[in-house]
Amino acid sequence: MQEPLLHRRDIPFFHNKTEQEIQQDPYERFDPMVLRQSALHLADDLWGSYPMQPIIDFSKIIPSTSPLKNIVEIGCGVGRWIAQWAKEFPNANCWGMDYSYQMLKRANEVWIKGDLIQLNLSRYGLPSNFQIEKTVLNNLHFGLAKAATLPFNDQSQDLVVSSFLLDRLDDPIAGLKEMKRILKPDGRILMISPLNFSRAKHWETFHPPIKIYKTLVDLGFKILDWQEDILIEEPLDLRGNSVNWKCIGVALGNSGYPPS
Numbered sequence: 001m002q003e004p005l006l007h008r009r010d011i012p013f014f015h016n017k018t019e020q021e022i023q024q025d026p027y028e029r030f031d032p033m034v035l036r037q038s039a040l041h042l043a044d045d046l047w048g049s050y051p052m053q054p055i056i057d058f059s060k061i062i063p064s065t066s067p068l069k070n071i072v073e074i075g076c077g078v079g080r081w082i083a084q085w086a087k088e089f090p091n092a093n094c095w096g097m098d099y100s101y102q103m104l105k106r107a108n109e110v111w112i113k114g115d116l117i118q119l120n121l122s123r124y125g126l127p128s129n130f131q132i133e134k135t136v137l138n139n140l141h142f143g144l145a146k147a148a149t150l151p152f153n154d155q156s157q158d159l160v161v162s163s164f165l166l167d168r169l170d171d172p173i174a175g176l177k178e179m180k181r182i183l184k185p186d187g188r189i190l191m192i193s194p195l196n197f198s199r200a201k202h203w204e205t206f207h208p209p210i211k212i213y214k215t216l217v218d219l220g221f222k223i224l225d226w227q228e229d230i231l232i233e234e235p236l237d238l239r240g241n242s243v244n245w246k247c248i249g250v251a252l253g254n255s256g257y258p259p260s
């Protein structure tokens with residue numbers, strides 16, 4: 001693994017994200033992004049259960065063929081999914097990578113430092129002092145990197161996971177190629193995405209989802225599982241308003257073709 005270029009408050013930076021880049025990145029905004037992601041992923045009691053449970057359920061579909069030693073999540077946000085893996089596989093070295101320093105700072109507070117965190121969710125009609133449960137996982141780390149340039153060695157990861165990321169990337173193909181580069185020959189990728197592309201050109205290239213299927217095959221992935229109708233309901237507020245996401249869930253292995 002590459003050495004970080006710098007650290008900012010315990011978070012290793014593998015990309016030298018400038019102040020200008022930080023200011024331009026919507027995922028650095030605290031209220032609409034970090035607070036909302038915290039409420040969604042770290043406050044199950046508010047909703048009665050974990051709203052993103054279909055992601056976890058999808059994880060159980062394809063067990064890995066080899067013991068999991070290295071697991072990475074790309075676009076980990078506040079770290080819930082990679083923390084789940086770290087808990088389940090305490091001997092695995094787990095990394096959550098994201099391009100947002102603010103998301104990583106929150107992930108680090110919750111899963112590594114075990115800080116006491118209170119969320120003020122009053123502007124959603126929810127409590128002003130919701131307390132997040134502390135958990136400390138010694139086999140989990142977080143780092144700042146771009147999906148297209150990850151700091152991991154070739155063929156080093158047993159499992160690469162990502163949720164709600166593919167459609168956010170400037171260059172989804174570069175992100176997929178990078179996941180493949182770091183995957184061990186018998187490794188697995190699990191990916192869930194609503195394919196709610198933010199760019200018109202990505203709708204043209206990747207919709208309908210069969211185009212992604214073909215792209216994955218062309219990139220040399222073996223499709224181990226393909227689901228097009230995973231429904232996730234994201235709660236918005238106390239009133240019960242919500243957003244529905246229709247996601248694809250894909251489990252991938254290396255097909256060995258085309259030769260690398």
Ligand SMILES: C[S@@+](CC[C@H](N)C(=O)[O-])C[C@H]1O[C@@H](n2cnc3c(N)ncnc32)[C@H](O)[C@@H]1O
Pocket residue numbers: 027074075076077078097098099100103145146147148162163164165168169170
């Ligand atoms: C919609 S959020 C999803 C977070 C979480 N995985 C989930 O399922 O809710 C997208 C995440 O991807 C991160 N992200 C966006 N572009 C990225 C990139 N090029 N490389 C790495 N992470 C990126 C954002 O900072 C954000 O945390």
